[in-house]
Amino acid sequence: MKIAFIGLGIMGKPMAKNLLKAGHELTVYDNNADAINELVDAGATGSESSTEAAKGKEVIVTMLPNSPHVKAALLGEGGAVEGAEKGATVIDMSSIAPLASREIAYELAKLGVNYLDAPVSGGEPKAVEGTLAVMVGGDKTLFDKYESVISAMASSVTYVGEVGAGNVTKLANQVIVALNIAAMSEALVLAKKAGVDPRSVYQAIRGGLAGSTVLDAKAPMVLERNFEPGFRIDLHIKDLCNAMDTSHGVGSQLPLTSQVLEMMYSLREDGHGSCDHDALALYYEKLTNTQIAE
Ligand code: NAD
Numbered sequence: 001m002k003i004a005f006i007g008l009g010i011m012g013k014p015m016a017k018n019l020l021k022a023g024h025e026l027t028v029y030d031n032n033a034d035a036i037n038e039l040v041d042a043g044a045t046g047s048e049s050s051t052e053a054a055k056g057k058e059v060i061v062t063m064l065p066n067s068p069h070v071k072a073a074l075l076g077e078g079g080a081v082e083g084a085e086k087g088a089t090v091i092d093m094s095s096i097a098p099l100a101s102r103e104i105a106y107e108l109a110k111l112g113v114n115y116l117d118a119p120v121s122g123g124e125p126k127a128v129e130g131t132l133a134v135m136v137g138g139d140k141t142l143f144d145k146y147e148s149v150i151s152a153m154a155s156s157v158t159y160v161g162e163v164g165a166g167n168v169t170k171l172a173n174q175v176i177v178a179l180n181i182a183a184m185s186e187a188l189v190l191a192k193k194a195g196v197d198p199r200s201v202y203q204a205i206r207g208g209l210a211g212s213t214v215l216d217a218k219a220p221m222v223l224e225r226n227f228e229p230g231f232r233i234d235l236h237i238k239d240l241c242n243a244m245d246t247s248h249g250v251g252s253q254l255p256l257t258s259q260v261l262e263m264m265y266s267l268r269e270d271g272h273g274s275c276d277h278d279a280l281a282l283y284y285e286k287l288t289n290t291q292i293a294e
Contacts, residue, residue: 008035012063022152054083067100086112098164119170131155137165180214230276
């Protein structure tokens with residue numbers, strides 16, 4: 001299938017490579033020319049703009065930081081809609097505000113272009129392996145038609161409801177991940193202060209009820225003092241802000257999330273915005289004047 005792929009960052013690059021491996025014909029665009037060149041070396045065709053990338057493509061995949069970037073790349077000057085044909089389908093795999101997804105779908109529909117919101121979970125390692133979890137919102141018939149395209153990048157693809165439902169699901173995911181990393185950091189600092197080796201604590205609890213995918217992904221990183229992204233604190237702040245807005249908009253509350261969001265703002269002020277979200281451990285280390293591991 002002829003596919004345009006826009007947004008070749010930490011996640012977009014390996015996802016685009018997996019579409020190539022699955023035999024799709026890919027035209028790529030990113031604001032960063034180096035990222036385009038890397039994909040051209042892997043077999044894709046480069047382009048000068050989102051408009052050019054979208055011309056003559058059945059599917060346009062976007063993997064961009066947040067709502068304004070997706071709106072700019074699709075609907076702005078030089079955006080994909082200027083090149084897209086009627087009947088084309090945008091699969092937006094970025095994590096953005098659910099309300100923005102609905103606004104984008106509305107604008108695209110006026111031009112005869114379809115839209116699915118299909119954010120992902122799993123991070124860079126699973127993007128490379130092609131084993132992401134994808135949560136998809138939009139028309140069910142459209143989902144059925146393009147599920148196999150998404151499956152080239154994922155081991156789990158789940159239809160969750162109308163447009164915006166994908167991003168509501170992703171916000172729920174991000175709340176759970178943020179709170180888990182904060183809880184893990186709080187617990188490992190407690191162990192250290194109480195004189196028990198945090199490595200032993202991790203090994204002892206990972207097979208029990210406290211064990212989780214988050215614990216297994218992030219505790220080893222913290223114990224090795226590895227704060228390289230992965231998933232940047234700045235992007236998690238974006239997700240939790242979208243979660244807060246969405247929550248208040250529907251009359252819900254996120255008391256724990258708001259606390260972890262404040263911790264992340266504090267980390268950004270300390271210069272850790274580009275660190276992995278496992279840097280929540282650094283917040284607790286500063287608070288308690290201790291270090292979880294040497
Ligand atoms: P990133 O910052 O590494 O990549 C974003 C890319 O978009 C960059 O290459 C940038 O140059 C490009 N870009 C920005 N605006 C553009 C525009 N208007 N036109 C063309 N290109 C543009 O981000 P990422 O980590 O790859 O994340 C992408 C999305 O996936 C985000 O919404 C993020 O929340 C989500 N996500 C990330 C992870 C992760 O672990 N990194 C995991 C799950 C979901």
